[in-house]
Structure formats: structure tokens, C-alpha cells
Amino acid sequence: MQSRRSKAIVIACLPYLLALVFFYSLAIHMHMALGGWPERIGTEGFPPALLMHAGIQDAYMSGLLFFTVFVAPALLLICLLVPMLRRLAVYFALQGVGLLVFLGQMYLAPEGYVYWWWD
Numbered sequence: 194m195q196s197r198r199s200k201a202i203v204i205a206c207l208p209y210l211l212a213l214v215f216f217y218s219l220a221i222h223m224h225m226a227l228g229g230w231p232e233r234i235g236t237e238g239f240p241p242a243l244l245m246h247a248g249i250q251d252a253y254m255s256g257l258l259f260f261t262v263f264v265a266p267a268l269l270l271i272c273l274l275v276p277m278l279r280r281l282a283v284y285f286a287l288q289g290v291g292l293l294v295f296l297g298q299m300y301l302a303p304e305g306y307v308y309w310w311w312d
Contacts, residue, residue, distance in 0.1 A: 205284040208257055209291030213298055215250040220306045222246050230305030234312040261288045 224230065226243045236244055265288040272282035299307060 201284060202287065205287040206291060208260075208288070209295045212254060212257055212291075212295050215253055216295075216299055216310070217302065219246055219250045220302050223306065223309075224303075230303065231309045234309065258292075261292050265289065 222243055226240050236247060239247065265285045269282055269285040272278040272285060299310070302310075
């Protein structure tokens, strides 16, 4: 039983681990493709492969943020209100924790990239 719970916790943490992989892989790709960090906001002048990479990362992060901000709290509330589902609440709470950890980890990236990413 403990092994099953541990696996479920790992699976619940995977979305934000993947978000960190996307975030830092885009940083590496950007630095290599542009020879540094963008001098201005936007994607003007980016090579097609970098544009695709940025688009994939943007779509993934948008969907994950939507899930974390709107869907997970509703599911967490349902789990807390229905006694049979209470044991599942921790998995939805981990989405909020994952977001906070992601935000903390992203500030370890170079300042030029973080500035570009937020804008």
C-alpha cells in the first residue's frame, strides 16, 4: 500500500517537474540559438526551431497553470467535502505546492532569461 501511495505522489509531482524541464531546456536552447539572451521582449528574429520550442513550452505552462489555479482547487474542495475522497486531497494539494516550487526554482535561471520569460 505504501509503495502505491509513493508512486501516486511521484506521479502528482511530475507535471511541475516536466515544467522545469521545459523551462530550462528552452533557456539552454535560446542561449545556444541566439548566442545570449534576447535584447527585447517577444520572439521576433527567433529561428523556427526556437519558436516551436517556445510555443510548446508556452502551451504546456498555460494548460498547467489553468489546471493548478482553477481545476485543482475545485477538485481539492470536492475531495475534502466527500469523506470517501479525502485520501485523494493530497494529490491535488501537491499541484499548488508544485507551482510554488516551480516559481522558486525558475529564479535560479539567468536574469536575462527570467526577464524575457515573464514578459
